[in-house]
Amino acid sequence: MIERVRNWLDARLGLGTIYATVLDRKVPKVNWSFTLGSATLFLVVMQGVTGIFLTAYYVPHPDQAYDSINYIMNEVAFGWLIRGIHHWGATLMIVTVVLHMLRTFFYAAYKYPRELTWVTGVLLLLITLGMGFTGYLLPWNQRSYWATTVGTNITETVPFVGDFVNRALRGGEELSTLTLSRFFSAHIWMLPAALIGILGIHLYLVVRLGISHVPEKDE
């Protein structure tokens, strides 16, 4: 019965081909460091899922952001778990992304024909850092407020446009409800949308080109 359902679906969706192409790829003999990309992908999915759940209670408004997170942590069943996964997943993701990049760099896996995988990877790194930067403000506690004050002020050091960049990030002169709103918007819509698009290209290239082998001594 299961077999017949599977065949019926496969004849129409071509699931077998997708499985064979995406998961049954031939891979060279590699080591554990080659799992860092998959680990990052897993963390991205976890961040997405827990982030979506957090928006069920979180309110991006200066009067309520802190209280709503307090409510998640102390009143909502398993709120501490959902936010905890999101909080620590974010930190862990920076670690895996950087290690993933270092592995690619030191194994010279960015060379032909994988230059675009590297370029999209760099964009994904920047988006990940952007997610961390914007997410950090959302609890609207003392730490996040002053971290964002400092973080946005740093852009002032850019010659000529620094002041404008700072104002554009903050949505004005000071950190305000506008800053919180636009950071929230960037955190849950703009950056994730960009991330999904570029991640799609990144993964397509991994499937299309396959992964590189560990370099030999004479390479």
Added chain:
Amino acid sequence: MGEESHEHGINRRSFVTGVIGVLGGIISAIVGLPAIGYLISPALKRESADEWVPLGWVDDIPEGEPTLFSFTRTKQVGWERTAFSYGVYVVRKADGELDVFSNVCTHVGCRVSWDEDIAEYVCPCHDGHFARDGAIISGPVPRPLDQYEYRVEEDGRLMIHLQEG
């Protein structure tokens, strides 16, 4: 590699597939089951009210004419104290007794209001009509207007019994 079978009857490929399936199931359960509790958590908290609310002086209520009283009750909802407003129509009958109606329509909870011209309570949402005594006249309404239990204090204050939850 991979497809050679062992004497135990399970090859490496199906073992790894099984382990991935089990681990994936465990991880999904660890996140998925709490997530259900997380989402329905506020629905599991029942707030109840059982108090007598003063409406006004019973002598001020004209005979036969529905008079609207409103009051608010503040409740802690989530991380905020929220004010909820209540509307009550009081009708003093010829025999001196009172009808105390909730202005919540019995259909799907919109607020009815007394229309002087046709002498009926009208619900704006689905055109439900109620008579002066709360009885159904027309519309999709399932039952007459709900009434509050009331008492009149010695000093003439009208109190109604607010029960919720």
